[in-house]
Amino acid sequence: MSNRHLSRTIAMQSLYEWDFNKLDSSELPRILAENLKAFAPDFNDNQFTAHIIKGVMNHLEEINQLITKYAPEWPLEQITVVDRNVLRIGIYELKFSQGEIPPKVAINEAIELAKTFGGESSGKFINGVMGTIYKDMDSKGETTIIEKKEKDPPKDITNKQST
Secondary structure (H helix, E strand, C coil), X not given: CCHHHHHHHHHHHHHHHHHHCCCCHHHHHHHHHHHHXXXXXXXXXXXXXXXXXXXXXXXXXXXXXXXXXXXXCCCHHHCCHHHHHHHHHHHHHHHHCCCCCCHHHHHHHHHHHHHHHCCXXXXXXXXXXXXXXXXXXXXXXXXXXXXHHCCCCCCCCCCCCCC
């Protein structure tokens, strides 16, 4: 597992614990420290994990509004805790980390987290929401220059049916 993928996994687990237990955001540093110790004691890239959590929390209201807008059939509180926090990480990286994280990576990583930790249809749900956000960003010219030069859309955001 790559360092960045492990960072996202630990960030998702930490946000999950915070959200599930309805804790104050001031508890997140403690939760993160405990999860790093439990799941990755020799991990040396924990700054990226903390960066993700801080970014999600700094943009939480905007991220939640985007989830509500792009998943209108699902009230925020009805989305599973795993899917809600995978979306938060994915949207943070897609919308607010441009230049740091390519859109294709943000989308694919969110889908992989959903497939690993979510339910049977989590990957498709995350794919649909993230893909719609990406397409809207692209239509508004908000995607990065690197992404616009590529001819193929990011992996897994087409409306193809799985076989």
